[in-house]
Amino acid sequence: MSDDLAEFRAGVRRWCREHVPAGWRAAQTGVPDEEFVRFQQEWFQELRRAGFAVPHWPAEWGGGMPPARQIVLYQELAAHDAPRLVLAFVGIHHAAATLLAAGTGEQRRRHLPAILDGEIWCQGFSEPGAGSDLASLRTTARRERDGYVVNGQKLWASGAMHADRCLLLARTDPDAPARRGISYLLMDMRAPGVDVRPIRQATGESHFCEIFLNDVAVPAAGLVGAENAGWRVARETLGAERGMTMLELAERLGNAGFRRLLETCARPGPGGERPLDDPLVGDRLAMLETEITGLRALCRDLVERAGSGAAGPADASIVKLYYSELLQRMTDFGAEAAGLAAHTELRKPMSSGWESGAWVLDFIGSWEWTIPGGSSEIQRTIIGERGLGLPREPRGT
Amino acid sequence: MPADFSDLHDELRAVARDLLAKGDAAVPADWYGLEVPEPLDGAGATFAETAVVLREMGRAAARGPYLGTAVLGAGALGLLEPAPGRDALLRRIASGETAVALALPGEHGGDGAPFRLEPAPAGWRVHGRAEFVPDATEAARLLLPARAPDGALVIVDAGAGAAGLGVDARPVLDATRRFGDVTADGLAAGEASVRRFGGDPRAAVRRLSERAAAAVACDSLGLSEAMLDATVAYAGVREQFGRPIGSFQAVKHACADMLVQVSVARRLVAAAVRGLSGTAPGDPGTDAAVSMAKAHACGVAVDVAGKAMQLHGGMGYTWESGVHVFLKRAVLNRSLFGSPAAHRRRLSERYRRSPDGGGPWRASGALSTM
Numbered sequence: 001m002s003d004d005l006a007e008f009r010a011g012v013r014r015w016c017r018e019h020v021p022a023g024w025r026a027a028q029t030g031v032p033d034e035e036f037v038r039f040q041q042e043w044f045q046e047l048r049r050a051g052f053a054v055p056h057w058p059a060e061w062g063g064g065m066p067p068a069r070q071i072v073l074y075q076e077l078a079a080h081d082a083p084r085l086v087l088a089f090v091g092i093h094h095a096a097a098t099l100l101a102a103g104t105g106e107q108r109r110r111h112l113p114a115i116l117d118g119e120i121w122c123q124g125f126s127e128p129g130a131g132s133d134l135a136s137l138r139t140t141a142r143r144e145r146d147g148y149v150v151n152g153q154k155l156w157a158s159g160a161m162h163a164d165r166c167l168l169l170a171r172t173d174p175d176a177p178a179r180r181g182i183s184y185l186l187m188d189m190r191a192p193g194v195d196v197r198p199i200r201q202a203t204g205e206s207h208f209c210e211i212f213l214n215d216v217a218v219p220a221a222g223l224v225g226a227e228n229a230g231w232r233v234a235r236e237t238l239g240a241e242r243g244m245t246m247l248e249l250a251e252r253l254g255n256a257g258f259r260r261l262l263e264t265c266a267r268p269g270p271g272g273e274r275p276l277d278d279p280l281v282g283d284r285l286a287m288l289e290t291e292i293t294g295l296r297a298l299c300r301d302l303v304e305r306a307g308s309g310a311a312g313p314a315d316a317s318i319v320k321l322y323y324s325e326l327l328q329r330m331t332d333f334g335a336e337a338a339g340l341a342a343h344t345e346l347r348k349p350m351s352s353g354w355e356s357g358a359w360v361l362d363f364i365g366s367w368e369w370t371i372p373g374g375s376s377e378i379q380r381t382i383i384g385e386r387g388l389g390l391p392r393e394p395r396g397t
Numbered sequence: 398m399p400a401d402f403s404d405l406h407d408e409l410r411a412v413a414r415d416l417l418a419k420g421d422a423a424v425p426a427d428w429y430g431l432e433v434p435e436p437l438d439g440a441g442a443t444f445a446e447t448a449v450v451l452r453e454m455g456r457a458a459a460r461g462p463y464l465g466t467a468v469l470g471a472g473a474l475g476l477l478e479p480a481p482g483r484d485a486l487l488r489r490i491a492s493g494e495t496a497v498a499l500a501l502p503g504e505h506g507g508d509g510a511p512f513r514l515e516p517a518p519a520g521w522r523v524h525g526r527a528e529f530v531p532d533a534t535e536a537a538r539l540l541l542p543a544r545a546p547d548g549a550l551v552i553v554d555a556g557a558g559a560a561g562l563g564v565d566a567r568p569v570l571d572a573t574r575r576f577g578d579v580t581a582d583g584l585a586a587g588e589a590s591v592r593r594f595g596g597d598p599r600a601a602v603r604r605l606s607e608r609a610a611a612a613v614a615c616d617s618l619g620l621s622e623a624m625l626d627a628t629v630a631y632a633g634v635r636e637q638f639g640r641p642i643g644s645f646q647a648v649k650h651a652c653a654d655m656l657v658q659v660s661v662a663r664r665l666v667a668a669a670v671r672g673l674s675g676t677a678p679g680d681p682g683t684d685a686a687v688s689m690a691k692a693h694a695c696g697v698a699v700d701v702a703g704k705a706m707q708l709h710g711g712m713g714y715t716w717e718s719g720v721h722v723f724l725k726r727a728v729l730n731r732s733l734f735g736s737p738a739a740h741r742r743r744l745s746e747r748y749r750r751s752p753d754g755g756g757p758w759r760a761s762g763a764l765s766t767m
Contacts, residue, residue, distance in 0.1 A: 262748055282745030283738060290665065290689040290744070297664035318657050377650070384649035387656055388629045391644040 009072045015050055016080035024083055025356070030347040037162055039351060040087040041118050047085070048116060052077075054092050056244055058100065061112045067307045070244055071300060078251035083351040087159055091121035093245055095167055098184070102225040102233045107186070111165075122163035124154040124187065124211055125234065131155075132378050134169075135178040135231065139213060141170035141185060143227075147219040148172070148185065150193075153212055156372060160196050160209035163189045168218070173228050184230035186222040193217075203348075203365045238374075243306050246319045247299035249353065253327065254292045257355030261285070261330065264338045264357065275337045288330050295322055314387025321379040324369035327354060331366050334359030405442070409449045417457035424450065424459065426493020429467045432475060433491040437484055439471075440491075443674035444608065448615045448666075455619025458573050458722050462496040465532025468612045469605065470497030473540050473552055476601040476678065477592045482554065486538060498536035499605065500579040503529030506606030506734045508599065510550055512543035512581055514591070521545075521591060523553050523561070523584040529733075533577030534566045541581060542602055545591075550598035553581075554590045561585060571725040600679035607683060609734040610691040611669045617698035617730045618659070618666045620723050624698075624705035625655045627720075631709055648708060655701050662694040685747070688740035696737045698727040 021027070021043075028039060047053040048062075055070045057063025065073070085092070092115060099108050115121070130137040139152025150170055157166070166187040173181035189196070193216035198206035225233040265276040265285065275281045298319050305311040331354060335342050338359045345358035354365040370376045384390045416425065431446050433439020440446070447468060454463060471490050474497075477483050489495035502511055512525030523543060533539065539562065541553040555562050561584035567576040594601040629652055632643030642648050669690035672683030702724040706713040713720045731737065 265748075276749060279742065279745075282748065283741045285748060286692070286741035286744035290693050290741070291661065293668070293686075293689055294661035294665050294693065297668060298660060301664065314656075318660055321653075322657055322661065377646075380650040380653040381646065383653035383656055384643070388652055390629060390633060390649050390652060391641045393644050393646065393649075394640065 005068060005072060008069050009076060012052075012073055012076040013080070015052075016076055016082060019046055019050070020080050020082045025081075025349040025352060028083070028351050029349045031350060033162075036350040037087065039083070040085070043083050043351070044085060044088045044118060053085075053088070054096070054116065057092075057096060057112070061096075061100075061108070062116055067244075067303055071247060071303060074244070074248040075251050075255075078248065078255040081256040084252070084353055086351055087120050087162060088115075088118075089245075090123050090159065090163075090167070091115040091119060091165075094123055095121045095165070098167060098224055098233060102184070106221070107224065111186070119164045120159065120162050121165045121167060122157045122160040122189070122209075122211075124157050124160075124166045124168040126156045126372075127153060128155055132375055134234075135182070137169055137171065137182065139168075139170045140174065141168075141172050141183055141218065143172065144217075147217055147222070148183075150185070150187065150213045150216040150218055153210065155208075155210055156199075157196075157209045157211050158207050158372075160189070160211055161198050161206075163196075165189055166211070169230055169234055172230075176228060179231040181228055182230040182234075183227050184224040184233040185218050186224060187216065187218050191216050191218075202367065203361055243303050243316065246316075246323060247296075247303050249323060250292070250296045250299045250319075252353055253323070253330065253355055254296050257330070257353075258289060258292060260355065260357035261288070261334050261337075264334055264342075264359065267338075269339065281337060284333055288326075288333065291326050292330075295319070295326055298322065312387060314383045317374070317379040317382045318387070320373065321376055321383065324366070324376060327369055328363070328366040331355070331359055331363035335363045405446065406449050409446060410453060413450055413453035414456065417453055417459045423461050424454065424463050427491070429463070429471070429493050430487075430491025431467065432471050433487045434475075437487045438491040439487065444611070445670055445674040448611070448670040448674075451612050451615035452619035452622075452666075455616035455726075456623040458620065458623075458726050460573050462498070462532035462535045462575075464609075464612055464616075465498040465530075465536060466490055466496045468608055469499035469501065469531065470536075470538075470540060472608045473499045473542075473605055476594055476596070476604065477552060478595045480592060482589060483592055486554065495538060496532065496536045497538045497540060498530055498533040498577075498579075499540045500527040500530045500533065500542065501605060501609060501734075502527045503531060503576060503733055505739060506609050508603055508606065510542040510544045510602065512541045512553065514543050514545045514551070514553070514586070516546060517585065520585065520587040521553075523555070523581040523586050526578065526580045528578045529567060529576045530564075530579050531733075532575055533564050533579050534575055536564075539564070539579060541579070542605075543591075550594065550602055552592045552594075553584075553586050554592055555581075555584060555586065559584060569729060571722075571729040573722060573726055574729060596678060600677075603684070604673075604678035606734065607669075607687045608673060610740070611666070611673055611687050613730045613733050614662075614666050614669060614687075614690040614694040617695045617727060618662050620727055620730070621655075621659045621662060621694070621698045621701040624702045624720070624723050625652070625659055628652060628655070628705045628708050635710075642708075651704055651708060655704055658697045659701065662690075662697045665690040665693050685744060688735075688743050691735060692737035692740040692744075695727070695731040699724075699731055702727040 054063045055065035099111055127137050141148040141150045166189050168185040168187045169182055171181050172183040193214040195212040197210045199208050200206050265281055266274055268274050302315050302319050342359045348356040348358040348361045354362045356362055385392055428450055430439035431442045435441035474483050474487050511527040512523055514521040537557055539555050543551055543553050545551055561582050563580040564577045567578055632648050633641055635642050669686040672686045676683050706720045709720055712718050
């Protein structure tokens with residue numbers, strides 16, 4: 001490792017020691033939504049002041065950190081168990097990637113600084129009838145004189161009840177083949193006709209939402225890319241979910257996550273014996289550590305290869321699939337090792353991932369990774385077809 | 398890895414693949430000297446280059462005493478103090494004229510020495526036994542890790558056929574590998590044939606076990622890649638129900654899982670190889686990286702070769718298809734130089750160490766380097 005990088009690491013470490021709020025996990029467990037939003041916004045601005053909020057953005061918009069440093073940054077944030085950016089996630093990753101890839105200069109000038117100031121975004125892609133088969137979506141955007149009028153229903157929009165804006169996919173040409181009649185719109189969540197209803201999830205939290213859209217006006221300036229070319233734009237946004245964001249999650253799993261699992265296993269049970277002293281527990285822990293080590297290397301590789309344009313067509317899917325199923329195996333084991341005591345943890349800290357150490361909740365929450373963002377089944381099909389070149393399945397009629 | 402080696406890796410890989418694809422073709426003689434220093438007629442390369450050859454040998458399920466001679470024999474000699482006899486043997490390895498075996502027990506490798514020295518009127522007598530020693534039956538010289546009466550770990554360099562030294566073949570189901578049990582029963586060893594390690598002997602013997610385990614992991618990785626490629630090719634052309642079987646989700650998803658597992662194994666093996674080519678013996682990070690690579694890659698290879706047999710259907714179960722060759726080699730690799738469970742036991746010992754006894758567990762890599 002170069003001296004320059006070592007120095008940067010030392011600087012990030014110092015910053016983390018001074019700025020990661022002590023005891024945030026306990027303080028943020030079971031808090032009301034307003035407190036969660038306040039805490040998230042405050043942490044985002046703290047990171048922003050240090051230049052750590054949007055390191056992946058181009059320099060002219062406040063980023064420009066070389067990938068090698070970003071890797072170090074996320075390693076250290078994970079090692080110091082910093083809060084996750086949950087609310088800002090869609091804005092700084094999906095919205096920014098969309099605007100940078102397909103947005104106009106005007107759209108970038110309008111939205112990127114606002115995201116840095118704390119504007120919250122959500123994603124309006126999935127629908128009740130369009131999950132894995134996203135291209136079958138039925139929400140419509142009808143062209144009017146000065147823009148579009150949107151009608152329909154969106155589902156699984158995470159954080160939508162706090163969102164200011166929405167990345168929306170809607171059908172603008174009902175007669176075109178499914179993927180050629182979709183447009184990509186930026187929608188104001190405060191516009192009349194937008195109705196957000198949180199959905200209670202398996203964990204008891206309500207982070208995902210339904211969005212009902214009833215004659216919602218979206219100005220023409222909110223169209224990203226060409227009309228009816230939204231499917232291609234969406235593929236760029238979905239890609240933003242991978243790479244560095246996966247690396248951050250893998251580092252969290254390998255640092256604070258695995259550390260907490262060891263703590264769980266080192267806690268004496270009712271009979272005084274520690275799970276850790278059971279060879280079978282040791283074996284499972286070593287297997288998990290090995291898999292996490294492999295995952296972290298996969299993520300670093302993906303980031304480095306994506307940076308040089310050498311990533312394979314299925315590399316992101318491999319990482320997403322492996323991470324989600326490994327998270328599930330690890331939290332499953334945590335729940336088993338922790339025993340009944342883990343079931344008394346009724347809440348997990350807000351702003352933490354699904355490796356919080358409240359293992360039963362973490363385990364239930366792990367399906368939040370194996371289902372959305374392309375389910376594990378969809379990822380396996382992508383890996384088989386794009387990664388290995390296996391023949392496609394005949395389409396249904 | 399030095400930058401100038403990356404071209405060498407590509408070239409080595411291409412040549413090896415080409416040569417080994419021809420079936421029974423042997424590894425070129427000069428590759429035995431990859432890690433032999435240049436002044437001794439070798440290539441002066443590192444384990445990273447040896448690993449390229451090993452992976453291709455796994456891919457081709459190739460035969461030959463490469464593990465015994467190049468990985469373990471030359472590896473052991475390289476850790477010894479320079480001496481005329483040692484240097485001469487390294488030269489003969491580099492020229493491909495002499496096959497060597499290191500008598501590490503194949504079951505677990507081990508940290509200690511399976512042989513012991515007892516004082517004799519003229520030098521020493523050697524006693525001890527090591528089972529399942531790779532390539533022992535083909536070796537012209539045998540290197541015996543032994544403990545001297547003063548407790549020092551040394552290597553006894555003995556000629557095959559010497560009085561008091563026995564090598565008994567241990568035939569195994571995997572026809573691509575050869576093992577022998579090495580027994581020393583009063584083998585006479587003069588002072589000149591007892592060689593000492595250059596650095597800490599315990600760390601050196603440990604490093605030899607690491608090399609052995611990592612070599613097998615490289616082999617299993619190459620073998621997995623070959624089985625995945627063959628299965629994907631077959632699933633793309635074999636038709637049932639009027640379409641290629643690879644278009645069925647059950648088959649496609651099984652292949653996807655194979656690719657995911659192989660991708661992870663590749664990263665873990667790469668980390669182990671980096672450790673072995675870039676650190677001195679005794680490095681705890683390399684020790685852990687090797688155990689992870691060995692446990693994971695060798696487990697994956699059995700899954701992948703087994704799945705390859707399954708997805709090739711009835712054809713896969715025939716002798717003629719050859720899938721069984723890879724499956725047997727994968728199953729043998731899994732048991733060779735430490736089972737996955739044994740390596741995970743080694744890893745899990747780190748979790749139980751008290752803060753004063755060697756430091757608590759820390760995520761490897763995250764806090765130090767990438």
